[in-house]
Amino acid sequence: MRTHFDVFGLPRAYDVDVPALEKQYRELSLQLHPDRQAGASARERLEAAERTTAxxxxxxxxxxxxxxxxxxxxxxxVDLDREDAGAQKDMPMEFLEEVMTLREALDDAMAARNVAQARGMATDVEARRRAALAEAAEALRALEGSGDGAQVRKASHALGRLRYFTRFLEQVDAFEEEVLA
Incomplete structure (x- = not known):
């Protein structure tokens, strides 16, 4: 299976030199652009469009x-986008309880239309979101070159938390927009 890393000739690693990636992307975009295939057959133009999409x-x-x-x-x-993702099912109970407490506090702030309280919660959750991403990155770095199940689990739990925190922050933003509108 050709991965996104293969498209750019990169190793499967969390750390990526983004400026170098951007430069390579621009170069490949120019090479693969479907307009360069204007005189080609319909099949070749379709393949060029598919390569550009990829x-x-x-x-x-x-x-x-x-x-x-x-x-x-x-x-x-571990595909956390799947509904039956095992990592979502085995999140630590303490975290799930914490999620319920945070959710209830946000619901209370929203019911009281207390934007300052919701924003204060969002500040704390944003810090925790960054910490979860850092934890996931650390676990993913440790995975490079190995298939350590403990690191996979650590990364999946961290990314599960990150996903929750992201949704929480999106809800706070939507609440603020609604109140300020």
Whole structure:
């Protein structure tokens, strides 16, 4: 299976030189652009369009540290986008209880239309979101060159938390927009 890393000739690693990736993306975009195939057959033009689409998707995934982390985890067999993802089912109970407490506090702030309280919670959750990404990155780095199940689990739990925190922050933003509108 050709991965996004293969598209750019990169090793499967969390750390990516983004400026070098951007430069290579621009060069490959010029080479693969469908307009360069104007005189080619319909099949060749379609293939060029497909290669460009694959290049764009690979670039979008690899340049973003969060997308890259989820993608690397998927390459290690854990797809957190699936409803039946095992990592989502076995999140630590303490975290799930904490999620419920945070959610209830946010619901209370929203019911009281208390933007300052919601924003204060969001500040704390943003710090925890960054910490979860850092933990996932550390686990993914430790995975490079190995298939250590403990690191896969650590990364999947961290990214599960990151996903929750991201949704929480999106809800706070939507609440703020609603109140300020």
């Amino acid at each position: 290049l764009n998707e690979a670039f979008k995934t690899l340049k973003d540290p969060v997308r890259r982390a989820f993608y690397l985890l998927k390459l290690h067999g």
